[in-house]
Amino acid sequence: MCDHTENDEFAGEYAPRELSPVETLRHSFAHLLASAVADLYPGTKFGTGPHVEHGFYYDMQIPVPVSIDDLPKIEEKMREIAKGNHKFERFMLEREDALKWAAEAGQGFKAEIIEGIPHGKISFYKHAGFTDMCAGPHVNYSSKLKHFKLTAISGAYWRANDQNPQMTRIYGVAFEQKEELEGHLKMLEEAAKRDHRKLGKELELFQITQEYGGGLVLWMPNGAFIRKTIEDFWRDEHLRRGYNFLFTPHVAPATLWDRSGHNQNYRDSMYSPMEVEGQMYQLKPMNCPFHIGVFNHRQRSYRELPLRYAELGTVYRFERSGALHGLMRVRGFTQDDAHIFCTRETLEAEIAGCLDIAQTMYQTFGFPDYKVELSVRDAKNSKNFLGSDEIWELAESTLAKVLESRNIPYTRVEGEAAFYGPKIDVKVIDAIGRVWQLTTVQLDFNLPERFDLGYIGADNAEHRPIMVHRALLGSLERFFGILIEHYAGDFPVWLAPVQAKVLPLSEKFLDYGRDVVQSLRNAGLRAELDVSDEKLGYKVRRAEMEKVPYALVVGGREAETRTVGVRKRKDGDLGSMSIEAFAERLADEAKNKVR
């Protein structure tokens, strides 16, 4: 699981490989960057410089501190070199000669890479007097390197291991066409505008402060309302699918976490124990042991399976301070968790049920596109995985079968399964094309053993149930963060904390405004009155900025005819409507969860 990227990255430096034209371009940019840095900062030692999703980076050890302010200078140097129209020339050296080159050039990281290459010649590229060991391929002339921008600088560990020296990583984005680069930069701008931390503050959705603990979320009224609405919907969907709800404690005796294996396998993410009357307790990092406790309450019969236990369970996991990030990465969060205990015969139907409810979620929250991964064990290293070949084969083939029967395209990832079972992960694509992991459906062959789970079958013998662990939205905190950015804060009517804001033209119409608000509230809608002593234009502007779906203007005309002047967020004036007609329209939108 952990060595995968490392091997990939280094394979790239020597193994023959196929890159697409745009990947080749991006990889060439990495070398252009390296040559610029070598020029500006003599003595720089180079690590690796791969292409990444929208561009490239290069990890280097630069002898002087370099900050983001130096990027324009480096970028300029890159453009200068690129314009020189240098040829990228490839040449090969024998291993010993390559090592000699690395020693002479003081390129220790390259030497390390060469040492990892078992045999064969080593490939080098040279352009503009700069030589770098690299498998390539590259574009033929530097003049093809045009549309790029250096975007970030950061620390990165050599070979992604925090025991190794830290290098400076410079990131850039690069595209074949100018328009693509511009589009991408615009997307980044748009992403910054949608930043959930910024919107969270502006719209008063949540707060995370040092005083109340880093990574611990205070849901403020607007955010709390949205969460409650999400939870209500979530519970309704579970109820109709035959789930039972649980509530379980936030702490448990350390002995429970010993039995579950968390103290052995999940230690790094758990908080220190606290003593209660001589017994040690720990905050829960997961809900599973409690759900198992409920299952184990008494002897189970095959007739009552499958049992589906669901809980919006709040868990606590230690995260290093540098890893915290708004709502996306926190120390206390609520999983939309469930554990299903079933037999082999019903496993397929249960997995299908999980995907079905997951798809309902994506559809409702407006994520039409998603990617699915099926993580299976590495059959060559079956001893690293717990459970018999037979159960693994059944489990993997069942997961694949469900995906296929539902016509869900998926990628099969060998060796990415957890040691205790295979899983299906789903990543949704948001409004500006970013990918977010949401759903995970995992089979667990470990905990049923550890807790000796059993049920009595039709044959009157005891059998081990199959345990499915699944979360659809992942965590409510993270999902809320994703949702804020997906909608850019413009929540649809069914989620909006305030659905309509009534704007009296002047104080004279406050009374009629109150009537309107009350009528809407009586119809089960969420309306508020703007009582400020401001002109209409100002109130309209504020309603827009507060991202309230509808603003209702009430003045003399409206008061006389018992109507409201309807203004839809972003779309503007829709004309006047009777209070009842508007209430109906709003209720309809809310009911149908119109986006």
Added chain:
RNA sequence: GCCGACAUAGCUCAGCCGGUAGAGCAGCGCUUUCGUAAAGCGCAGGUCGUCGGUUCAAGUCCGACUGUCGGCUCCA
């Protein structure tokens, strides 16, 4: 935790080469009673993240710490 940057009013930000703080918005008050994205005037609001150092004098220079941001690592 590591690398780099940053930390000034509730928010967004000015404050050059050191001379004991400034704007806009928000808030409050008064005037205004207004027709679809900002009416006018006034008031109040900060021991400039914390601690230490240099200096006659420190938001301003130096150091440490804390936090935030971009990454790394990890991951819901």
